[in-house]
Amino acid sequence: MTRGALSRQPTVHDVASAAGVSRQTVSNVLNAPGIVKAATRERVERAIQELGYRPHASARRLRTRKSSTIGIRLDPVTNGISGAVLDRFLHALTERADARGLRILLFTARDPADEIRQFERLLDGADVDGFVLTSTTYDDPRIDWLIDNDAPFVTFGRPWGVDDIDDAAHRWVDVDGRHGLAEATRALIELDARRIAYLGWPSPSGTGDERCRGWRETMETEGLGPGLSAGELDQLELRSEDGVAQGSDAIRGLLATGAVVDGVVCASDSLALGALMVLGSSVPIVGYDNTPVASAVGLPSVEQPLEQVAAAALDLLLESTDGPGAQEQPDPDSAAVIGDPEGPGDPRHRLLRPAVVWR
Amino acid sequence: MTRGALSRQPTVHDVASAAGVSRQTVSNVLNAPGIVKAATRERVERAIQELGYRPHASARRLRTRKSSTIGIRLDPVTNGISGAVLDRFLHALTERADARGLRILLFTARDPADEIRQFERLLDGADVDGFVLTSTTYDDPRIDWLIDNDAPFVTFGRPWGVDDIDDAAHRWVDVDGRHGLAEATRALIELDARRIAYLGWPSPSGTGDERCRGWRETMETEGLGPGLSAGELDQLELRSEDGVAQGSDAIRGLLATGAVVDGVVCASDSLALGALMVLGSSVPIVGYDNTPVASAVGLPSVEQPLEQVAAAALDLLLESTDGPGAQEQPDPDSAAVIGDPEGPGDPRHRLLRPAVVWR
The missing domain is CATH 1.10.260.40 (lambda repressor-like DNA-binding domains)
Known part of the structure; x- marks a missing residue:
């Protein structure tokens, strides 16, 4: 014809x-x-x-009020070591979305209030069907607004407010940093390290405190004994702002007390690199996020399964929007998703396991 | 009211x-x-x-066929050292676009033919007003298609086909890698280095060959004399695939010939890190792209002015679409843009200067 x-x-x-x-x-x-x-x-x-x-996409959009588009705020230009993680997540999310005929719309925001204005504008214009949020904080005002306004969203990151974690209105995907640090700590214990330090961020930090917990619980159950008493454990818990120089300073401070350290597990690759520059490669050190820097300098590091996070985030978002692509089967890669390890869990909340990349 | x-x-x-x-x-x-x-x-x-x-954005769109949205293909997940550059460019572009009320739509593509199908679909649906292209290649089929179909676009990267560079239909922004390597080479000469090696990619590589040219021209005009003859220069030109191990291998190969090297300028931070791992910090080494890895290990590196590239790309794209934001003044940051250093140049082509970040 x-x-x-x-x-x-x-x-x-x-x-x-x-x-x-x-x-x-x-x-x-x-x-x-x-x-x-x-x-x-x-x-x-x-x-x-x-x-x-x-x-004519616009005509379709008017009729269905569906844009087949997901909004995500892009953080300001960062050139730090850990910024690579959110960039890798964005890549994974875009690929996964593309495979389902969905597109990603980027926007920026000066602060949470500005981000909320952006949400409102994008929803009013039917420019997006829903949002993926990253970098969640304690009592995040963005989440309250999205729930109050019945807007579809999913967060990469658990809610850190005390009562929110089981909130059915809040769909989230996160990576179990506690598990990652426990695995790293256990592996160093098996290498006969006893005095394993933790190098992480000042408390309170939702993400950081979980990672610290993974180290501490493993040390308390498997690491104490000859060479390390329970009383000595506190001394090995180091807290510092993120950064290579800050990591070096924290390790130097520990050594200056005359303490011995024969292993270090860290909350970030930046801190791990700082430790490496003081301790050299004779002491095993494990970073977090498996950034290009860790790979380049040969540091083992905990890797977040970002492909699975992206797949699971889309699954949860599409269930909540019932939008295009929602009729399809869940992404096969998201089948590797585990429930909350502490219980059967809510299917709207997915806690995934990271794994140490050894090198 | x-x-x-x-x-x-x-x-x-x-x-x-x-x-x-x-x-x-x-x-x-x-x-x-x-x-x-x-x-x-x-x-x-x-x-x-x-x-x-x-x-109602959709109603506006139907009337004006303007989406206030710019499409850009996101490369597949990369975790390499140099992938950080395009990510930083995307951040800068999103911020600049946001300040002009424009949004960035991401999509992925398996290959150039697939990317062209995406162009067609996005233009047909009036989903985007134009495109920003990255990672241009010799005789790029995407560019031919966009010109043939009268679609607004700008590339980050010069056209590398012989006859295309002055094509008025092709608006481009690029960074003058030749200038960057010349500046790096000149600075090492001033540090009394004489036997300065170039470590770059196999030819032909549009980007790589320009960077090599910056080293060679500077060496020929300012670096020859006692300690280095014209005949010895070729020996110091090293070519290797990108990568840390590959960079180390190339330097080891040079040293195995008994050659002396007292400085290295590189086409990438990966290669520079490879050189660093063989030569140590006693020999001055300059990388390219000022990635987090260079910063973390203390390598000087040539930095591309990505904020200016983003601003200039939007200026050129808005001039060609006459779309929203086009009525405003050019972004002040793009005033730092220089013309083609070899002539007055076409205002639709902008070649920007990088600068070495010393550390």
Whole structure:
């Protein structure tokens, strides 16, 4: 069939008829191509081209109020070592979203209040169907606003307010840093290290305190004995702002007391690199986030499963929006997701396990 | 005025009247808030809220075919050292775009043909007004398609085909790597280094060959003399695939010939780190891209002015789309832009100067 055979603008029905598929399949090719078999998609795309059909996203959007777009705030330019993690998450999220026919819209915000104004504007304009939030904080005002306004969202990061963690309205994915530090600590104990220091951030830090807990619990249950008494454990818990120089300073401070250290587990690769520059490679040191820096200098490091985090975040968000792509099966990679290790857990909350990359 | 005072849905005219501003100003607040004075914006936003006016982005889009959105392909997940550069560029671009009321839409593509299909789909749906392209290649098929289809675009990266560089239809911003390597080489000569090696990628590489040229020209004009003859220069030009281990291997290969080297300038921080691991810190080494790795290990490195690249890219794109934000003055930061150093140049082509960050 050629374009001339139609006396009017071709419609989705014409395309469906020419391709020998249902109207829904044409709609899927237009709105969520990732869920359509390649051969079918190509047949539909050929029909679209031959008929000269022009899908009009804005018209579709007006009708359905669905943009097939997910909003995410991009943090300001960072050139630090750990900034690589959120960038890798964004890459993973964009790839996963693309495979489901969804797009990612980036915006920036000066502060949480400004971010909330952006939420409002994007939702009012039907520019996005929902949001993925990162860098959550204690009593995060963004989350209150999104829940109050019934806006679909998912956070990469648990809520850190005391009563929020089981809030059914708050869908979240997070990585179990406690498990990561416990694994790192246990491995160093098996290497016969006894005086294993923890190098992390000042408390309170939701993320940091969990990581510290992984070290402390493992030391208390498996690390005490000849060479390390319970009373000596506190001395090995080091807290410092994030940074290479700060990490070096903290280790130097410990050594200046005459303390011996034969292993270090850290809350970040920056701190781990700082420890490495003081202790050299004779003492085993484990970083966190497996950044390019850790790889470059040969530091073992705890790696967050960002592909799985992205897949799980989209699963949870699509369940809550019931939007395009929601009809498909969950991403197979998100099957590796575990529940909260402390109980059967709420399926709207996913705590994933990191793993140490040894080198 | 309250919502009840209107017997119909409020319009932009109602908002303008309530806020005491022109209709155009209301439109700017809705479409390009970054260009409206904060006090005015707040007045308009208050009027919007009091009247209960609901701007409808999709309706606006249908009327104007302008999405105020720029598309950019995000490369696949990379965890390499140099991937940080494109991520930093994306951050800078998003911030600059946000300040002009523009948004960034991310998509992925398996290959150039797939990326072209994405262009087509996004343009057909009026989802984007134009594109920013990165990672340009020799005879890039994406650029041919965009020019043939009269689609607004700008590339971060010069066209590398022989006849394309002055193509008026191709707006580009790039960073003068030749200048960066020349500056690095000159500084090492001033430190009394004579036998300065270049460590870069196999030819042909548009970007790499330019960087090599900066080293070679400087060595030929300022570096030859006692201690280095013209015939010995070729021996100091090292080519290797990118990577830390590859950089170490190339330096070891040079040393194995009995050659002496008292300085190294590199096409990347990965290669520079490889050189550092063989030569130690006694030999001055300069990397490229000033990544977190260079900062962490204390390597000097050539830094690309990514904020300026982003500002210039948006200037060029808005000139070509005549879209929202195009009426404003060029971003002040893009005033630091220089023309092609070899001539007055075409204002649609901007070659910016990098600078070495010494440490």
